[in-house]
Amino acid sequence: MFYNLIKRNSKSGRKENSLYFVSLVISVVAFYVILSIENQDVMKFIKSMESDAVQKLLLLIPIFYVFSLFVLSFLVFFTTRYQLERRSHELGLYLMMGMKRSRLFFMLIAEDMVNTAVAFLAGFPIAILLTEIISLTVSRIIGLGILEHRFTVAWTAVLWTVIGIVLIKIVIMSILSGITVNKEPYVLMKNTDEGEKKRTKRQVSLFFLFIGLIFLGIAYSLGLREGLWEQMRSLLWTVLFGITGTYFLFKGFYFLFQKALKKKTKGLRTFTLRQLQESIFLKSGFLASCSLLLLLAFSCLSFGVSAAFSQKPERFIDFTFVGEEGEVKEKLERAGVMDKFKNFYQMEISLMPTFEGEHTFSNKEMIAALEKLPISDVRNNIINNLEYSDSPYMVRLSSYNQLLESVGKEPLHLEKNEVVLYEDPELRDEESIGILEEALKTGVRLQIDGQDYLMKEKVMSYDVVTDNKITLMDGLIVEDSVFDALHQEGNTECYWNAVLDSKIIEKEGLIKSFTDINKELTKTGIDYESYMENMGRYLFYMVSETYLAVYMGVIFLIIGNTAIGTQFLMYQRKTGKRYQALFALGADFAKASKSGRAQVCWYFFLPVAVAVVSSVFGIWAMTNGLLASYYEQQQSSMIVMSFVVVILIVVVEWVYIRAVMKNSDRNIHALLERKRDE
Structure with missing residues (x-):
């Protein structure tokens, strides 16, 4: 038994x-x-x-x-x-x-x-x-x-x-x-009643509200600053002002309820407000802590989910090999992989030799065009980089056109006195490229050996090689004859790019195709890099940031919401005699239930609302400071996705609220039955 x-x-x-x-x-x-x-x-x-x-x-x-x-x-x-x-x-x-x-x-x-x-x-x-x-x-x-x-x-x-x-x-x-x-x-x-009551003055509560708003405003402004995560002192001040401001804000809510109570009320509205005023003031520190937990939940979940939906690296080149053409092709044919490539072409890159006075280079017109654009940190960074760029890399036009053709893009057409600006996609985001193209629309010219070269308005940013073989901050795509005239043997690097046959990928899958070829290539001792290395780095960022952020977000969300709901139900039980007094005065279950549900809504709304507002700045700060370098180009889209996630989490909050409402109805009904028995 x-x-x-x-x-x-x-x-x-x-x-x-x-x-x-x-x-x-x-x-x-x-x-x-x-x-x-x-x-x-x-x-x-x-x-x-x-x-x-x-x-x-x-x-x-x-x-x-x-x-x-x-x-x-x-x-x-x-x-x-x-x-x-x-x-x-x-x-x-x-x-x-x-x-x-x-x-x-x-x-x-x-x-x-x-x-x-x-x-x-x-x-x-x-x-x-x-x-x-x-x-x-x-x-x-x-x-x-x-x-x-x-x-x-x-x-x-x-x-x-x-x-x-x-x-x-x-x-x-x-x-x-x-x-x-x-x-x-x-x-x-x-049947115990509520515990010891605290008293506060209206002026003191107003002071707490005012100070809380000021502290949160300071925390929000600090959170929007660039380089916040690189300065530990600024980060600590941001967290300190945010936490303190949240606690003061909840203590100041007492004043708002006092103002609401002075208005004429109907039904049980005064009872509802009194219950809320007392429960929130008595547990202001607890609710502030729950609001901070929800802030962490919103920020972590938004950050993690947006990272999961980020774009993976585009496949322009599958393999990049280093070495002489004859030697590279011989090793690939011996490994039996040469016939698996749809495209195999040379990518020739050279550093313009200006250090020994053999050639001269000037980009003053480009800098002047940028200086006429609206001032911004991005624009200033571009100008600073260009001021030190007196010996740029050059990319042979025919090599880059083969890259464009291999991915189905239209090839470039250049005259001898024309060049195209190349920017590495990992080092320049969409905003930077937009600023550069805006400056190029004014008809910018470069001077090489005293001769003018017109810069085309379009900036190219397709990777010239796979992964990290070479990284070009600012490069110039030049016509073949210009490349031959300006390049120097000791400063020229030749790479061999290869693109897999799409039929093989469709048949065996992307990963298996690369894995099988990698096994054969490792036997040859050839120097190469593959798209999979870039893909592996991206997956590591995605998995680590997504899993950990979503995991912590779920834990914080569960604990914050369940703690709020449990605390409300405990307070409602402690004040059970008040509901019994309402029944003795003639109130029915429907009115008492409506009052209880209203209290649940406000009890959740205050910490959730404060968390949602703070999460707007928290998400911005996290994407500014915690994004891996690969994600930086996608920051704007990730922020938009993060706010969409916050909206979806608010829907989840309503599920919690409904569950607590049902428990509230059950408690009130039990109190009604007990009153009838008495």
Whole structure:
């Protein structure tokens, strides 16, 4: 019978506190996904190319795991305390009926472990399925292919998830249950009212509101500054002003409720405002902390999701080889890969020799044209770079045209006195290229050996070689005869670019095609780089930033929302006599329920609203300071995507609010039934 009682109480507890149970299941899923990251196909693939970086990432996982358990312990503490307070009358009856304290303690622990086990049974299948879907989706996107996928269960991740959650549950449940069962039965059975009230003056509250807004304004302005993450002092001041401003702002909300109470009200509006004023003021620090947690959740989720939807590197060149033409072709034919290339062409690049006075170069007209444009940091950086660019790289026109033709682009047509500006896509973003093209529209000319060369209005930015063989900040695409006249043998570099046959990729998949060719090329000893190395770096950034940011965002979102909901329900239970007084005065369940729901909405709205406003500046600061260099060109689109994610998270907030509303209705209905019994 005792074990049946445990089973029945556990089931009732899951039903009564479904919000917490669902949050626990989501936590199980989040822990498993992040702990099993090493077993996913995409991480195994990245490890083959970026092993050192992946190893450093995997060393960070235990740190995130421990920190997540620490944060999760607060959620378990608040929720467990609420559950015990909600059942205090029931637990007092058990003791009155003769149940031993030790037996009651064991019963509470057993009930919690049963619910935890159910959460594991529900969470792990979802986690494993979600991990497989993520792995298959990423594999499909990058071309790894479904045939390369192997179903795996990360038993180590299962073990550490169970150990971590069970450990904090047992410790917290033991402490709180021990305190509860040691109370006298009459203490547990009495219907306690709200605790000690705090008083504040209207002027003091207005001062807090004013100071809070000023501090947040300072934090927002600091967060928008360039180079914030490079200056630790500025970053610390931003965080300090942001946290302090949030706490002061919530203490200042008391003044706003005072103003609202002076207006004429109908129905239970005054009761609702009084409840909110007292609950928010008494727990202003708690709600400010939850708002900061939600700020972190919004910022992390937005940053992580936008990184996941970023554009991967475009394929213009698949392989770049270094060496003499005859030697390179001989090694490729010996390896049996030459016939797999659709295009194979030379990319000839030379540094204009101006250091020894053999040639002269001047770009003063270009600098003058840029100086006439509106002042901005980007424009100034371009001018500074051009002022030191007195010996630019030159790219042979015929070589670059072969690159354009291999990707289906129209070739360039230049006269002897015309040049095209080349900018490396990793070093110049869309804004920089736009500024350069705006200056070129004025008809800019360069001077080489005293002769004018007209610069075409279009800036070219397709990579001349694969990956990091060479990086050109500012280069000039020149006609072949001009290249022959200006280049010097010692300053000229010849590369051989190759593009795979699309039929092979369609048949075998992108990753397998590259992997097979790489195996053959490593046997030849040829010096080369491939698109996969650039792709591997991109995937590492995407996986590491996406997984960690989304993981932390989910943890913060769960804890912040569940803590707010639990705290409200605890306060509502403590003030239960007030609702009973309303019923005695003639209020019905519909009106009391409407008042309770309004309180829930405002109780969530204030911390969520402050978090949403702060997240606008937080997202901007994160994308400015934490983006890997590859993502910098996509910063604008990622910011837009981040704000879309924030809107979607607000929809999730409504789901939490609805769940707390249902619990509020249940509490009010129980108070109504108790009043009728009395």
